[in-house]
Amino acid sequence: MPIFEREKGKKREKITDKYILKEVIGTGAFSEVVMAVEKGTSIERAVKCIDKRQLKGKEDTLRNEVLVLKQISHPNIVKLVEIFESKTYVYLVIQLVSGGELFDRIVDKGSYTEKDASDLIRQILEATAYIHEKGIVHRDLKPENLLFYCKDENSKIMISDFGLSKMEGSGDMSTACGTPGYVAPEVLAQKPYGKAVDVWSLGVISYILLCGYPPFYDENDSKLFEQILNGDYEFDSPFWDEISDSAKDFISHLLDVDPEKRYACEEAIRHPWISGNAALTKDIHESVSTQMKKNFAKTKWKQAFNATAVVRHMRKLGLGGDGPNGGNRSNSSESDKSEGAKDLSPKSSVSS
Numbered sequence: 001m002p003i004f005e006r007e008k009g010k011k012r013e014k015i016t017d018k019y020i021l022k023e024v025i026g027t028g029a030f031s032e033v034v035m036a037v038e039k040g041t042s043i044e045r046a047v048k049c050i051d052k053r054q055l056k057g058k059e060d061t062l063r064n065e066v067l068v069l070k071q072i073s074h075p076n077i078v079k080l081v082e083i084f085e086s087k088t089y090v091y092l093v094i095q096l097v098s099g100g101e102l103f104d105r106i107v108d109k110g111s112y113t114e115k116d117a118s119d120l121i122r123q124i125l126e127a128t129a130y131i132h133e134k135g136i137v138h139r140d141l142k143p144e145n146l147l148f149y150c151k152d153e154n155s156k157i158m159i160s161d162f163g164l165s166k167m168e169g170s171g172d173m174s175t176a177c178g179t180p181g182y183v184a185p186e187v188l189a190q191k192p193y194g195k196a197v198d199v200w201s202l203g204v205i206s207y208i209l210l211c212g213y214p215p216f217y218d219e220n221d222s223k224l225f226e227q228i229l230n231g232d233y234e235f236d237s238p239f240w241d242e243i244s245d246s247a248k249d250f251i252s253h254l255l256d257v258d259p260e261k262r263y264a265c266e267e268a269i270r271h272p273w274i275s276g277n278a279a280l281t282k283d284i285h286e287s288v289s290t291q292m293k294k295n296f297a298k299t300k301w302k303q304a305f306n307a308t309a310v311v312r313h314m315r316k317l318g319l320g321g322d323g324p325n326g327g328n329r330s331n332s333s334e335s336d337k338s339e340g341a342k343d344l345s346p347k348s349s350v351s352s
Helices: 059-070 102-108 114-133 196-211 221-230 245-254 265-270 285-295 307-317
Strands: 019-027 031-038 044-051 080-085 089-095 146-148 157-159
Touching: 019 044, 059 080, 059 089, 102 146, 102 196, 102 285, 114 157, 114 196, 114 245, 114 265, 196 245, 196 265, 196 285, 245 265
Parallel strands: none
Antiparallel strands: 019 031, 031 044, 044 089, 080 089, 146 157
16 A cells, blocks of 8 residues: 555656665664665765655654655755655655764864854754744654764764654643653653754753763753753853853853743744854863763664653652752752763653
């Protein structure tokens, strides 16, 4: 049974009629991504090969992803080129990005400054503002979904993977989904939510880009969720001592537990740390890259929530209610990080 309707009068084309499929460059739960070369033009693409048999019962999720991608055309968002479908597979032909993941690139750089971080966040904010204008919420913004277009030193950054994205107005948005360390408090509280959840995720990413470790962390899931619900984080010494007050102010407006008070993308773009000259040019590469290597080698931070399992887990922990409007955490020990990073990755018990 086809998942996507064929255009009237158009013959269903095989992907191998147009593309030469090459090596596997990535894998997912229901798919693998392969390199492909377009016949005739030699243009390289990436092809997401989705096994329909494994997708059974989740066809609407794929239809939603494609519906979203078809509406998007932005220089900082990975583009869907075309779709092919066979009896057993759906093939999404997408723009090939080859510059690598965000954190890996920063670790490999020779130098890195606040201004570099500001430039990256500006690009992501502009792309996120674009999808928000179209009524699209990404719902899973995280470093693994931020890829450099190419290996050039000044390559642009690209948002990828709209598998959890949703159109506003296409049904109630209260499902618990996302990735634990980046998920907004209103999602954990099981309240209806909207575009502000993406801004929260960008606040977490911005924080990590300036110190190399996450604002919320605990070995225990319930404590991790409590920190997020309360907005319980701090700018630890010595890691934040030489980071500008403007950067800290910017992050505090993105990590506001109240989604009504949290900056919208347009407000964030207008902040002096993004659009002015407030971002410092002092090299912070050694400190940030050292922490990134220690804190993000674990795979647990990369695991996305299974929506049903998370709701069940939240109920078990009794964290479905309102979180008080907490400020920055003031009583945590600086020694947690001063002797090197602890394991900051939350347990994976939220996955089924």
